[in-house]
Amino acid sequence: MSESCNSRHFSWLMKSCLPNPSDAKSLVPIHHHSSTVANPSATATTVASLPDDLLLECLSRVPSSSIPSLTAVCRRWSRLLLSPYFLHLRRRLGLLRHSLFAISAVDSGLFAAVLQFQSEIVNWRVSLAVSSSSVCFDGSHGSLPHARAAAIGPRVYVVSRNAVLRYDSWMGTLNLRSPMLFPRKKFAIAVISGKIYVAGGGGGSEVTAAVEEYDPEKNRWEVVTQAARKRYGCIGAAVDGVFYVIGGLKIGNETSRASAAHVYASSMDLFDVESRQWLRSRSVPGGGCVVAACAAVGHVYVLSSHAVELSFWRFDGRRGGGGFGEWRRLKSPPLPAQVRLDGTVRFSCVGVEDKVAVVQVVGCIDDLLRRSGRSERGLRESLVLLYDTADGEWSRAADLPEMITRAACACVEW
Structure with missing residues (x-):
C-alpha cells in the first residue's frame, strides 16, 4: 500500500467535490493572474493535495459499503478513516446507524x-x-x-x-x-x-x-x-x-x-x-x-x-x-x-x-x-x-x- 494516493484513484469522489463543467449553475467565474495562466499546473488540484480536514469532509460522506474500498487506497486514507474525527463527522452528518x-x-x-x-x-x-x-x-x-x-x-x-x-x-x-x-x-x-x-x-x-x-x-x-x-x-x-x-x-x-x-x-x-x-x-x-x-x-x-x-x-x-x-x-x-x-x-x-x-x-x-x-x-x-x-x-x-x-x-x- 502506498503512503499517499494517486489522483487517478477514486476520481468519482473528486467529481462529487468539484464543480461540474457541464452545469452552468455550478460554474463560478475564476480570475487568473497572468503568471497563473502561463503555468496552468499551478492551479491543478488532486486528491493527494487536499489537507486532512478537507479530505475527511469528503470521505465522511461516502456510503458505508464503500468504506472498505477507501481504506485500501493508501496509508494516509486508511489512517484518516480509522481516526475518531472520521467517526465524529459521520455522526454529525447522521450517517451512523x-x-x-x-x-x-x-x-x-x-x-x-x-x-x-x-x-x-x-x-x-x-x-x-x-x-x-x-x-x-x-x-x-x-x-x-x-x-x-x-x-x-x-x-x-x-x-x-x-x-x-x-x-x-x-x-x-x-x-x-x-x-x-x-x-x-x-x-x-x-x-x-x-x-x-x-x-x-x-x-x-x-x-x-x-x-x-x-x-x-x-x-x-x-x-x-x-x-x-x-x-x-x-x-x-x-x-x-x-x-x-x-x-x-x-x-x-x-x-x-x-x-x-x-x-x-x-x-x-x-x-x-x-x-x-x-x-x-x-x-x-x-x-x-x-x-x-x-x-x-x-x-x-x-x-x-x-x-x-x-x-x-x-x-x-x-x-x-x-x-x-x-x-x-x-x-x-x-x-x-x-x-x-x-x-x-x-x-x-x-x-x-x-x-x-x-x-x-x-x-x-x-x-x-x-x-x-x-x-x-x-x-x-x-x-x-x-x-x-x-x-x-x-x-x-x-x-x-x-x-x-x-x-x-x-x-x-x-
Missing part, C-alpha cells in the same frame, strides 16, 4: 450477528463466522466464552481474561490487541470518551481492585485507580463521564458473610473518569441481585432478580440537572412462562439509542430440560426484548440466531 451486536465463542469458532432498529424490526444478520482454528491466539479462544464486549463506533472490543480481539464491523476484520494488565473474568466494562474502562473480576479467589483504562489509539492499558470495593461478577455502565460498577459478589475469607455479599449484589460504585474520584455509592431499591445493567439516554437501567421474579429500575445519571441519583421502578420485562430464573439463564442489557434491549440466554437448553423433566416444544435458547424509554412499553424482537450462545452484547455505530 445504531445496531445491537452479539458475539459468541463456542467450540466450533467465533460468531457474531447484528440487529438493526432503524425502521421495522428485522431478523438478525450474521456478520462474522470464524472457525476456532482461526481465533486461537495464544490460548485466547478458551477464555472468550467469558468475555465482555464494548463498542467504540463501528469497532467492537471483545475483552477476555487473557486476550482482546477487535472486530471492525465496517471492514469485517478481526485483530488481536493488547490484553489487560490484570487477567480477570466476571468484570465490569464501559466506554467513556472513546476509551474502555474495566473494574472488578479476577481469577479464582483473587479479585483485583485495579481499575484499568484502555486507549485504542495507543493500544495500551494502564491502571487509573483502585476500586472502592472488590467485586466479582459485576456489571459496567457509563453515563455523563461516570463509570458505574454495579452488583457482583464480595469474595474472600474476610468477606464470606452472606450479608456482605448481598450488599454488593444490589449496589453501585461510581467513578468520575475526569476527576479520577469515586463518588458516593448508590444502592438499588428493593434489594435483589443485579443480573444486567446498561446506560441509555442519560440513565442507568438495572435488571434485578428476586429468585422468582425480576424488577426493572431506572437511575438518573444526568449530573447537570436536579434529578441526579433518583430511582424509579419500571415495568418488568414480560418473560415467557417457561423461563425459569435459575443458574442456567443469563441476561444482558444494552442501550441502543432510546431503547433498552434485554437479551436472555439459556446456558444449556438440553441440561435445563433434563433437570426439570420437561420436554416442551418452542422453548428457545435465547430471546430479545426491547424496552422503549419514551413510552415505557416492552416489545419482542427477533430471537438470537441458534449459533449465538453465551453472547456478549454491545451497541455498534456503523
